[in-house]
Each structure stands twice: as structure tokens, then as C-alpha cells.
Amino acid sequence: MNIVVCLKQVPDTTAEKKLNAEFRLDRASVEKIINPFDEYAIEEALKLKEQKGGTVTALSVGPESAKEAVRKAVAMGVEKAVLVSDDALAGSDSLGTARAIVGALKKTSADIVLFGMASTDAASAQVPAKVAALLNQPLLSYVSKLEAGESSATVRRQTDKGYDVITASLPAVVSVVKGINEPRYPSLKGIMQAKRTQIDVWSLADIGVSAAEVGKAGATEKVLGFVPAKARQAGKVVKDDGTAAAVVADFLVASKCL
Amino acid sequence: MSATNDIWVFVEHEKGEPKKVSLELATKAKELADALGGSAAAVALGPGAGACAKKVGLYGAGTVFVSEDEQLASYSITPQAQVLADLIGERQPRVVLFPATPAAKDIAAQASARIGAGVLTNSIDVSIKDGAVASTAPAFGGSIEVTSTVAGDVPQFILVRPNALLPQQVGGDAQVVAIGAGVKEDSLLAKVVDVVVEAGAEAPLEEAAIIVSGGRGVGGPENFKVLEDLAKELGGVVGASRAAVDAGWISYPHQVGQTGKTVKPNLYIACGISGAIQHKVGMQTSKVIVAINKNGDAPIFEFADLGIVGDVFEVVPKLTEEIRKRKQMT
Numbered sequence: 001m002n003i004v005v006c007l008k009q010v011p012d013t014t015a016e017k018k019l020n021a022e023f024r025l026d027r028a029s030v031e032k033i034i035n036p037f038d039e040y041a042i043e044e045a046l047k048l049k050e051q052k053g054g055t056v057t058a059l060s061v062g063p064e065s066a067k068e069a070v071r072k073a074v075a076m077g078v079e080k081a082v083l084v085s086d087d088a089l090a091g092s093d094s095l096g097t098a099r100a101i102v103g104a105l106k107k108t109s110a111d112i113v114l115f116g117m118a119s120t121d122a123a124s125a126q127v128p129a130k131v132a133a134l135l136n137q138p139l140l141s142y143v144s145k146l147e148a149g150e151s152s153a154t155v156r157r158q159t160d161k162g163y164d165v166i167t168a169s170l171p172a173v174v175s176v177v178k179g180i181n182e183p184r185y186p187s188l189k190g191i192m193q194a195k196r197t198q199i200d201v202w203s204l205a206d207i208g209v210s211a212a213e214v215g216k217a218g219a220t221e222k223v224l225g226f227v228p229a230k231a232r233q234a235g236k237v238v239k240d241d242g243t244a245a246a247v248v249a250d251f252l253v254a255s256k257c258l
Numbered sequence: 259m260s261a262t263n264d265i266w267v268f269v270e271h272e273k274g275e276p277k278k279v280s281l282e283l284a285t286k287a288k289e290l291a292d293a294l295g296g297s298a299a300a301v302a303l304g305p306g307a308g309a310c311a312k313k314v315g316l317y318g319a320g321t322v323f324v325s326e327d328e329q330l331a332s333y334s335i336t337p338q339a340q341v342l343a344d345l346i347g348e349r350q351p352r353v354v355l356f357p358a359t360p361a362a363k364d365i366a367a368q369a370s371a372r373i374g375a376g377v378l379t380n381s382i383d384v385s386i387k388d389g390a391v392a393s394t395a396p397a398f399g400g401s402i403e404v405t406s407t408v409a410g411d412v413p414q415f416i417l418v419r420p421n422a423l424l425p426q427q428v429g430g431d432a433q434v435v436a437i438g439a440g441v442k443e444d445s446l447l448a449k450v451v452d453v454v455v456e457a458g459a460e461a462p463l464e465e466a467a468i469i470v471s472g473g474r475g476v477g478g479p480e481n482f483k484v485l486e487d488l489a490k491e492l493g494g495v496v497g498a499s500r501a502a503v504d505a506g507w508i509s510y511p512h513q514v515g516q517t518g519k520t521v522k523p524n525l526y527i528a529c530g531i532s533g534a535i536q537h538k539v540g541m542q543t544s545k546v547i548v549a550i551n552k553n554g555d556a557p558i559f560e561f562a563d564l565g566i567v568g569d570v571f572e573v574v575p576k577l578t579e580e581i582r583k584r585k586q587m588t
Contacts (some may be wrong), residue, residue, distance in 0.1 A: 013516050013539065036516075093376070094367070095370065095371060095377075098371065120516050122379070123379070123520075124363075124379035125360070125367075125379075126367040126370075126377060127367075128367075129335070129363070129367035129371075130367045130368070130371040132336075133336070133339065133367070133368040133371035133372060134371055136444065136447075137447065138447035139335055139336060139368065139447070139448065141335070141360070141364050142360050144510075154451075156454075158511060159360075159453075160461055160462045160463075160511065161455045161456070161459060161460055162455045162456035163454050163456070164333045164450050164452065165450070165453075165454065166333075166448050166449065166451065167449050168447055168448040168449065169447075172447075172448075177510065178510055178513075178517050179503075179509075220375075220409055220412055221376060221406050221407075222406060222407050222408065222409040223406045224392055224407060225404075226402050226404050226405075227402065227403050227405075229396060229400055229402055229403050232542060232547070232561035233561070234559060234560050234561060234562070234565075235563035235564050235565065236563075236564055236565070237554070237566075238566055238567070239554070239566075239567045240566055240568025240569070240572065242572075244550075244566045244568050244572075244573045244577075245573055245576035245580045246580055247566070248548060248564065248577050249577065249580045249581060251548070251564045252546075252548075253584070255525075255546050255563070257525040258492075258581065
């Protein structure tokens with residue numbers, strides 16, 4: 001079984017971000033990490049390979065620095081690594097990114113393409129569904145349990161009430177939620193392997209995607225302006241002396257919450 | 259620009275009962291359409307779609323396009339995206355507003371890939387700026403708000419978070435139009451074989467008006483009972499921090515924050531939650547935040563509207579009782 005797991009490198013959200021004078025992210029000041037949701041997708045890909053055999057390829061679209069995110073996947077146990085990188089990709093929107101991923105997927109013939117359900121930076125949750133639409137393959141999204149056979153897959157899609165059980169034939173596009181598994185830590189051997197593994201870097205020409213369809217040229221969003229968000233202020237803080245319940249109830253009435 | 263100045267709403271509904279967010283969007287669609295000289299319309303798909311029309315009309319949609327096709331039931335993604343994309347291609351609305359819920363995000367993504375629409379996500383407000391329909395969305399962990407529009411001659415999709423806009427009865431009787439185009443064979447790619455409702459799994463946090471959330475300070479799974487009691491008394495739902503979910507005390511769909519849900523209730527009561535940035539980004543746009551925490555130095559007190567330094571198990575049961583008493587008095 002050929003499995004491709006798609007990854008994104010994102011700014012680390014554990015630190016508050018610094019903004020420069022134009023309200024743009026001061027990228028130099030921010031640590032970059034692998035998108036936390038993608039670690040669940042990597043783990044699921046590795047579990048599938050352990051059950052079914054085959055290969056797992058990590059695929060990312062991004063600048064040269066995104067190699068670090070791909071290396072983390074290799075350290076966890078992924079054996080092949082591809083980064084689609086091209087100056088013309090800068091400024092891609094979710095459709096542009098999906099087009100680049102689809103271009104790369106056409107060179108790799110995957111039975112299952114795995115994604116994390118969203119990225120923690122853009123948080124748009126658009127790319128997996130767009131990739132499925134562009135490939136005209138089944139979309140299995142928000143998956144909390146995955147069972148793959150030779151030519152089909154059955155999944156649980158997490159909902160607000162429980163889950164839906166969905167089946168589809170392969171190849172298919174799957175996005176997973178946190179909680180589908182417990183991502184493994186990279187082993188020492190894996191970390192050594194990651195240092196040695198060749199990461200293939202593909203340009204737009206390599207994947208047959210036109211520069212006009214991606215990057216700033218293909219993006220439709222036009223930013224009109226930025227403002228700093230109104231920061232929340234600290235309110236009254238009261239030490240409980242046994243009457244806190246009444247204090248809270250009064251406050252809820254005063255703020256029209258009751 | 260598209261051929262019309264019409265503003266549409268994609269209606270999310272539960273067997274014919276529109277979700278509140280659908281009504282929030284209908285009211286906004288009318289406001290935008292009135293300003294642009296177009297009309298406000300809604301699209302409701304699947305069994306029960308026709309029953310949505312009355313309420314969606316009352317809240318602002320002048321026309322409701324409906325299809326009751328079983329294959330467009332709420333849990334089917336690709337068929338809904340295909341029928342919607344075909345209808346948009348035929349009728350050319352300028353903007354389509356979608357609820358930023360998991361299913362509608364997928365449908366918007368797939369419909370936009372089919373027709374090349376531009377998508378703006380995580381919107382908390384939609385307005386008109388210099389004749390363009392603009393969406394405002396938080397960025398960089400909520401530290402800034404970015405206003406943007408879609409450039410070029412393509413339809414514009416805006417995914418709007420629940421509880422961001424005010425639903426108002428600004429409409430009347432909507433004209434109901436049956437959608438002619440049907441589901442195409444090649445969009446039937448995934449088959450829903452079962453829809454399972456799990457007892458206690460219900461966590462409609464994104465649409466909740468009141469959330470009572472628990473964190474590490476709650477101490478164990480059995481202790482969530484006191485939070486459930488308070489949530490029930492307030493008519494709210496129970497949320498949790500990542501620490502509580504990772505400890506296995508409560509299931510993942512309840513998680514609020516960076517790797518969970520982003521919520522915008524009227525009232526958020528944080529119990530035993532320290533208020534780290536990963537949690538803050540998921541709940542900082544709540545209207546009112548109340549925090550109860552033993553540790554007076556917890557960061558949550560820096561942005562809560564009311565902070566109680568105290569024991570969750572002392573304060574919360576008494577608060578539940580106090581609210582019950584006050585409700586009886588009125």
C-alpha cells in the first residue's frame with residue numbers, strides 16, 4: 001500500500017507572536033514546528049504500513065526551511081520524503097496549495113493520502129477537501145478511526161453527536177482528528193536516519209503545475225487592512241471567603257448572562 | 259465581479275430545523291444584499307430542506323433554493339458540494355456565506371475547488387468596504403484582526419464562525435424554489451453506512467451560548483459531574499482544556515483551544531484552567547469570561563472579566579445551587 005502523509009510547517013503557537021511595524025508576522029522571531037495535527041496523520045500512516053506493508057512518503061509544500069518538518073516525519077519512521085518548493089509558491093492560498101499537492105501526488109500514485117484535520121496557523125481546514133475534489137477521489141474527513149482493506153476503507157467521522165460510519169473505495173483522501181492515535185516519539189535510530197535521508201525537492205516544473213495557478217498569482221484573497229485586536233483586560237479578582245457563589249451569580253445577572 | 263449582487267447563505271440544518279448560525283447568516287445576507295442592490299437567498303439541501311424555508315425567510319432570505327434529495331443528507335459532503343457548485347454556476351451570486359462548522363467547511367472547500375471561488379475563513383464580521391464585501395478574521399493567535407476581500411472575477415465564499423453575528427427577524431415569507439439539478443453519479447464517492455449518536459458525547463461547543471469548561475484543576479473524570487450540573491442549570495454545555503482531554507478525563511470533541519475548538523459563547527466559565535496561550539486562542543472572543551482557580555497567579559486572571567481565587571469544588575456546587583434558587587425566585 002502506498003501511503004502519502006501531507007505535512008505543514010507552522011509557527012510555534014506556544015509563544016506570543018511578535019508583529020513588525022506593518023502588523024506582519026516577524027517570522028525570524030518565531031520558532032517553527034510541524035503542525036500538531038499532522039503528527040496524528042504520520043502516526044496513522046505508520047500504523048497502516050505496519051499492518052499492510054508498503055511505503056510511507058511524507059510530502060510538504062513550503063520554503064526550504066520546511067525540510068525540518070519533513071525530517072521529523074522521517075525520524076518518526078517515514079521512509080521517503082518530498083518537499084515541493086518553488087519561489088512562485090510564496091503567498092499561495094488553500095486552492096494553490098491543494099493544486100501543488102495534487103501535482104506532486106500525480107507523480108507518486110498513493111492509495112491513501114493522509115492529512116491532519118487543519119493547520120494551527122491558517123486553521124482554514126480547506127486543503128484536504130480541496131485535494132479530494134481536484135483528484136475526484138472520496139473525502140474521508142475528521143476521521144477518529146480508520147480501517148483500510150485492500151481496495152476500500154471504513155472510517156468513523158467525528159461529529160458533535162458521536163460519529164458517522166463511512167466507507168469508500170481507494171484511493172481516497174483522509175483527514176484525521178486528534179485522538180485517533182497516540183503519535184510515537186522519534187527513536188534514536190530514526191533521528192540518525194532523518195539526518196541521512198535525502199529529501200527530494202520538486203519545483204513547479206517537476207510537478208507540471210503552472211506558476212499562474214499558485215502563489216500570489218493564483219491567490220484570490222486581497223487584504224484590505226489590519227488592526228490590533230482589542231486586548232481583554234483583567235477584571236475584578238476576588239478571593240473566595242465562602243461567598244464567591246453569590247458574587248458570581250450577581251455578576252452574571254449584571255452582565256445579562258442570567 | 260459575478261453577474262449579480264446577490265448574497266447567499268448555505269443553510270446547515272438538522273432534519274429541517276436550521277441551526278442558529280444559519281439564521282445569523284440570513285440576517286447578514288439581507289443587510290449586505292440591501293446595501294448592494296441585490297437579493298438575499300439561501301440554499302437548503304437534504305431531507306427537511308423545505309421545512310427550513312419559513313424560518314430562514316423570517317430571518318432575511320427572500321428566496322430559498324431547496325432540494326429534498328436523500329443523497330444530500332447532512333452527512334454527505336461531495337454530493338452537496340456538487341449540487342451547490344452547479345447552482346452557483348447557474349445563478350451567479352456574488353457572495354455565499356457558510357457557517358464555519360466542520361461539514362460546511364468541507365462543502366465550501368469542495369464547491370470552491372469545482373468553480374474556482376475564493377474562500378475567506380474564520381470570519382467574525384462581514385461588511386461592505388468601498389463597494390467590496392469584506393470579511394474580518396482574527397490572525398496570529400488573535401493578536402490582530404485582518405479585513406480582506408476576494409479579488410477577481412470569481413464567486414466569494416466566506417466561512418463565518420457561529421455566534422459572531424446577530425440573528426434578527428428582518429425578513430418575511432421566502433419564495434421557495436426547487437433545485438432542478440440533481441446529484442451526479444461521480445460525486446457519490448463515499449457512502450455513509452451509519453450515523454451513531456453516543457450518549458454523553460454531545461459537544462456542540464461552537465454554537466453554545468454558555469460553556470462551563472474544566473482543566474487540570476478539576477482533578478479527575480468523576481469530578482466533571484459538578485461542571486455538568488452547573489452547565490445543565492445554565493442551559494450550557496461542558497468544555498475542557500487540553501490537559502483534561504489528554505489526561506483522558508473527557509473526550510476530545512469537548513476540547514477548546516489551539517488543537518480543539520474555537521468558541522465564542524456569551525459566557526465562558528473556566529474551572530481549574532490556568533489559561534495558557536493554547537487555551538486562550540480558542541476562547542478569548544467569548545463575550546464574558548469567568549475564571550475559578552485555586553492559583554491566584556494563573557494567567558487566566560489576566561483576561562477574565564471576573565476571577566475567583568478558590569476551590570472549584572467549593573465554589574461550583576454552591577454556584578449551581580445559587581442559580582437554581584435565583585431562577586425559582588423569578
